[in-house]
Structure formats: C-alpha cells, structure tokens
Amino acid sequence: MEQIVIFDTTLRDGEQSLKASLNTEAKLHIARALERLGVDYIEAGFPVSSPGDFQAVSAIASAVKGAGVCALARALDKDIDVAGEAIQRAERGRIHTFIATSPIHVEKKLRKDFQSVVDMACASIKRAARYTDDIEFSCEDAGRTPREHLFTIIEAAINAGATTINIPDTVGYTIPSEFGGIIADIRNQVPNIDRAVLSVHCHDDLGMSVANSIAAVEQGARQIEGTINGLGERAGNCALEEIVAILKTRQDQLPFRTNVKTEEIYYASKIIRQRCNVMVQPNKAIVGDNAFSHSSGIHQDGVLKSKNTYEILAPESIGIPSSHLHLTSRSGRHVIRHRLSELGYQDGQDYHLDDIYERFLVLADKKGSIYDYDLEALIFLPDHRGVGYELEQLNVISGSGSKPSATVCLQLNGKEYISAATGNGPVEAVFHAIDSISGIKMKLEDYHIHSQGAGRDALGQVNIVTSFDGRRFHGLSYSTDIVEGSAQAYLDALNTCMKAQHVSHVSRKAATGDTARSAEPSA
Numbered sequence: 001m002e003q004i005v006i007f008d009t010t011l012r013d014g015e016q017s018l019k020a021s022l023n024t025e026a027k028l029h030i031a032r033a034l035e036r037l038g039v040d041y042i043e044a045g046f047p048v049s050s051p052g053d054f055q056a057v058s059a060i061a062s063a064v065k066g067a068g069v070c071a072l073a074r075a076l077d078k079d080i081d082v083a084g085e086a087i088q089r090a091e092r093g094r095i096h097t098f099i100a101t102s103p104i105h106v107e108k109k110l111r112k113d114f115q116s117v118v119d120m121a122c123a124s125i126k127r128a129a130r131y132t133d134d135i136e137f138s139c140e141d142a143g144r145t146p147r148e149h150l151f152t153i154i155e156a157a158i159n160a161g162a163t164t165i166n167i168p169d170t171v172g173y174t175i176p177s178e179f180g181g182i183i184a185d186i187r188n189q190v191p192n193i194d195r196a197v198l199s200v201h202c203h204d205d206l207g208m209s210v211a212n213s214i215a216a217v218e219q220g221a222r223q224i225e226g227t228i229n230g231l232g233e234r235a236g237n238c239a240l241e242e243i244v245a246i247l248k249t250r251q252d253q254l255p256f257r258t259n260v261k262t263e264e265i266y267y268a269s270k271i272i273r274q275r276c277n278v279m280v281q282p283n284k285a286i287v288g289d290n291a292f293s294h295s296s297g298i299h300q301d302g303v304l305k306s307k308n309t310y311e312i313l314a315p316e317s318i319g320i321p322s323s324h325l326h327l328t329s330r331s332g333r334h335v336i337r338h339r340l341s342e343l344g345y346q347d348g349q350d351y352h353l354d355d356i357y358e359r360f361l362v363l364a365d366k367k368g369s370i371y372d373y374d375l376e377a378l379i380f381l382p383d384h385r386g387v388g389y390e391l392e393q394l395n396v397i398s399g400s401g402s403k404p405s406a407t408v409c410l411q412l413n414g415k416e417y418i419s420a421a422t423g424n425g426p427v428e429a430v431f432h433a434i435d436s437i438s439g440i441k442m443k444l445e446d447y448h449i450h451s452q453g454a455g456r457d458a459l460g461q462v463n464i465v466t467s468f469d470g471r472r473f474h475g476l477s478y479s480t481d482i483v484e485g486s487a488q489a490y491l492d493a494l495n496t497c498m499k500a501q502h503v504s505h506v507s508r509k510a511a512t513g514d515t516a517r518s519a520e521p522s523a
C-alpha cells in the first residue's frame with residue numbers, strides 16, 4: 001500500500017484562528033501530542049511573525065524527534081533566514097515557503113505581475129536550500145489560479161529545489177471533482193512533477209475540505225495537510241482525524257496507509273481543544289461527544305445486538321475509553337494514574353502525579369465524586385502557585401436592588417493585598433478589585449463559561465481572553481463556584497500578562513503612579 005504523508009498545521013494555520021496566540025509551553029504540549037499521534041510533519045509556526053513564535057518553533061525543533069518540524073516563510077529573504085534559524089536544531093527540519101498565484105491575489109494583494117511571483121518563489125526556494133534540503137513550496141490560492149500559471153510556477157519551483165509542491169485551496173472554493181482534476185492535470189502536464197511529492201492543503205469554507213483532500217489523493221496527491229479538530233483560518237482546515245479515519249475505514253476504496261496511530265486521536269484532540277480554548281461541536285465526526293453515542297431506541301437495540309449495525313469504526317480505535325471507576329477522596333494515586341492513562345494522559349508528560357493528587361483531594365472533598373472531566377480539568381488548570389498573584393479570599397455581595405460589590409484578597413510573594421470595588425455585576429466587581437490591586441487594566445476581549453459535566457455540582461470552566469499593550473492573554477479556570485472561577489481565570493491571564501511584560505506588582509504601580517485607595521498592601 002502506498003503511504004500518505006500527514007502534515008499537521010494545527011500550530012500554524014490552526015493557531016492563526018485563535019483569539020490569543022499560544023505560548024511556547026502550550027505549543028510544546030501540543031507538539032508532543034502530535035508526535036505521539038504519529039504525524040509525519042508538524043508545522044510549528046511562522047517564525048518571522050514574532051519573537052515568541054520564533055522561540056516556540058525553535059523549542060519544538062529541539063524537542064521533537066519523531067516528526068519533521070516545519071517553519072513557514074513568505075517568499076522573502078528575511079522570512080527564509082529566520083525560519084532557517086528556527087529549525088536549525090531539528091532532526092528533520094523543513095522550510096515551507098509560499099506565494100500567491102491567483103490573479104486576484106497577485107494583482108490586488110501582492111501588486112505584482114505573475115513573472116515577478118515566479119522569480120520570488122525560485123529565489124526563496126534557493127535561499128531555503130542554505131538551511132535544509134527539505135523544502136516545500138505552496139502556490140497560495142491555487143484553487144483559483146489558471147492551470148497554465150500553476151504548471152509554470154510548479155515546474156520552476158521544482159527546478160529551483162522544492163521537494164514538496166503544495167496545492168492549497170486557500171479559500172475553500174473548489175468542489176471535489178474540480179480539485180481532483182487540478183491534481184490530475186498537474187500530474188499529467190508538469191514535466192518534472194515526479195521529482196516532488198504532491199501535497200494538498202484545503203480549507204473548509206464550503207464544508208468540502210476533507211472531500212477535496214480525498215479526491216486529490218485519488219488523483220495522485222501523496223501528502224495531506226490539515227489540523228486536528230479542523231482548526232484554522234475562518235471555517236478551518238481539513239480535519240486530519242477525519243482523513244486518517246477515512247483511510248483506515250475505507251481501505252477497500254482507498255488503499256493507502258499512514259503513520260498515524262489512530263488510538264492517539266482522541267487524546268490529541270482533547271489536548272488541542274483545551275490548549276487552544278476551542279471546543280468541538282458535539283456532532284463533529286470522529287472526535288465530537290456524540291460521534292460514538294447512540295440515542296434512539298432502534299439504534300440502541302441494534303448496537304446491543306451487534307455493534308456494527310450502527311458503528312462503522314470502534315471508539316477504542318480512536319482512543320475513546322469506555323470503562324468506568326468511581327473516584328472519591330478515598331481513592332489513591334494508583335487509580336488516578338490508571339484512569340488518566342485510560343484517558344490517554346501520561347504521568348510526567350501531561351501532569352505530575354503528586355501534584356495532581358494533591359489538587360484531586362481538595363476537589364474530591366468539595367465535590368464528592370470525581371468524573372473524567374474533573375480529572376481533565378485538573379490537568380489543564382493553570383498553576384501559578386508561587387509565581388504570580390494567588391487568590392486568598394473573595395467575598396461578593398450581589399442581588400436585586402443593590403450594586404454588586406466584591407472584596408478581593410490576593411497574595412504575591414508572601415504579601416497580601418486587599419481591595420474592594422463595585423461593578424455592574426459580581427464578576428465585573430471582582431475584576432475591578434483585581435485591577436486596582438495590580439494596577440494593570442487589561443481589556444476583556446472574551447469571556448465564557450462552559451459546564452464540565454451535567455450535574456448541579458459540575459465544574460464551571462471559565463475561559464477569558466484579555467488584551468494589554470496590543471497583546472492577548474488567555475486565562476482558564478475550573479471551579480464549582482463560577483464567580484470564584486472568573487476571578488481565577490482573570491488572575492491566570494493577569495499572571496501571564498505580567499510575565500510577558502516583565503512587570504512586578506511594585507514596578508507597575510510605580511510606573512502607573514496608581515494610587516487606588518483600596519489597593520494598599522495589608523502585610
């Protein structure tokens with residue numbers, strides 16, 4: 001069976017769609033999950049875009065050994081040099097350079113003529129060869145590029161040294177028969193095409209990214225690019241978990257293999273949804289909550305008699321566990337580690353057992369029963385203990401007929417700070433009180449609460465996006481009390497912001513000259 005190269009761009013195209021960029025730690029966690037999954041390439045970022053992304057790509061290049069690590073670059077010397085430097089320590093480093101080829105992009109966006117675009121592509125590929133012999137070239141908006149232009153630039157790119165030629169349907173415009181036809185024509189008309197791997201990168205604007213990618217494979221594409229959970233610009237990219245599941249399930253029609261370990265799909269999907277702060281819709285194929293659940297009587301009856309009546313692939317083959325153990329504060333470390341490993345998480349890689357056990361006991365004493373989603377919450381719960389503001393105490397007064405008010409006591413480096421404030425609601429009052437302590441007035445860009453579980457004692461997951469000095473910060477918390485959870489999520493964003501800005505409580509207060517009456521240290 002022929003091999004299909006799986007190229008994951010969750011950390012690059014997927015990240016482009018997030019409300020707050022991922023930091024190096026989050027990118028590394030996702031990269032390790034992708035490595036475990038067995039993807040062939042991880043496109044780790046666009047290093048010229050920011051020092052933070054350069055650092056993240058370099059860290060992934062050093063850490064990841066089981067997959068090639070790729071950096072994106074425009075067809076510009078500066079971009080290529082920065083990308084080359086970022087992948088320097090990778091065992092298999094790839095530079096992916098691109099330039100738009102469709103008339104609308106060439107004329108309106110780049111404001112160039114087509115020949116200049118060909119020249120820029122060739123010059124950037126030659127420059128990339130200073131750093132690696134693994135060079136991918138993409139004709140951005142290939143789906144709307146005249147065939148003759150595609151043939152010309154692809155032939156030139158291969159002659160310049162490109163080893164993978166990627167055909168993106170950048171705006172998700174084509175339909176499967178049309179996109180398959182483009183791939184077939186490239187294979188038939190470009191004389192040197194056998195010297196490169198033909199790749200596709202489809203977007204989902206019309207919901208056809210997966211179908212287009214499969215049509216392309218049928219016509220000779222041998223690399224598929226996409227993201228886990230289908231994250232990506234606008235409506236997203238081709239969902240790689242769907243591609244891999246299709247190739248596994250329909251080998252009768254599609255005799256191809258991949259290096260992906262399908263049992264790792266669910267784990268990777270969960271790491272990515274949590275780290276990226278983007279949940280997946282319940283009816284999402286393969287990884288949605290309902291993908292393997294049967295709700296109507298006739299279906300349930302069928303599945304009880306024979307699973308394959310309504311299941312075309314086994315949930316276990318995607319890594320979805322089915323067993324259940326009852327966890328309470330009387331449970332010990334072994335069962336916690338056992339359950340977490342059934343859920344795909346590994347001690348040392350995703351969590352530290354002693355640390356999570358300590359927090360498990362606190363939560364179990366509070367809640368009674370602990371469910372899988374509680375354990376997962378403990379893994380992703382940010383831990384700023386000892387390195388930022390910690391919530392000591394919170395009192396809120398709220399009700400009809402009175403202005404909500406909050407008194408907040410925070411601790412930083414062993415000192416306590418107390419402040420009281422009012423707001424239009426209890427959460428706003430809490431945020432105001434925290435602002436007056438820190439002296440940093442972050443702008444709230446996004447705030448939502450999501451229930452983890454169904455019962456009255458379910459944990460509330462609070463996700464916050466704030467901005468300060470033009471940068472965005474993500475805050476996350478899980479709590480049985482949503483006002484306290486909101487305070488914790490806000491503090492998470494604040495601590496990340498302070499780390500990014502290199503400000504301490506004292507320096508920020510001095511710099512801003514903030515004299516908020518309620519922000520005096522009490523100790």
Ligand SMILES: CC(=O)SCCNC(=O)CCNC(=O)[C@H](O)C(C)(C)COP(=O)(O)OP(=O)(O)OC[C@H]1O[C@@H](n2cnc3c(N)ncnc32)[C@H](O)[C@@H]1OP(=O)(O)O
Pocket residue numbers: 013016046048049050073074075076098099100109110111140170233
């Ligand atoms: C289809 C895709 O997904 S492509 C990847 C898109 N990803 C991103 O854009 C995320 C990261 N981007 C960034 O951080 C910034 O946009 C940067 C660092 C790349 C560039 O920032 P700036 O220099 O401020 O430029 P800005 O983004 O405003 O405009 C893009 C410029 O790049 C040019 N450009 C766009 N694509 C290419 C290309 N492939 N090769 C060369 N130049 C290009 C545009 O024509 C424009 O040039 P101009 O300034 O001469 O008009």
Ligand SMILES: CC(C)C(=O)C(=O)O
Pocket residue numbers: 013098138139140141166168169170171201203
């Ligand atoms: C850089 C290219 C591959 C891209 O992301 C697109 O065209 O969508």
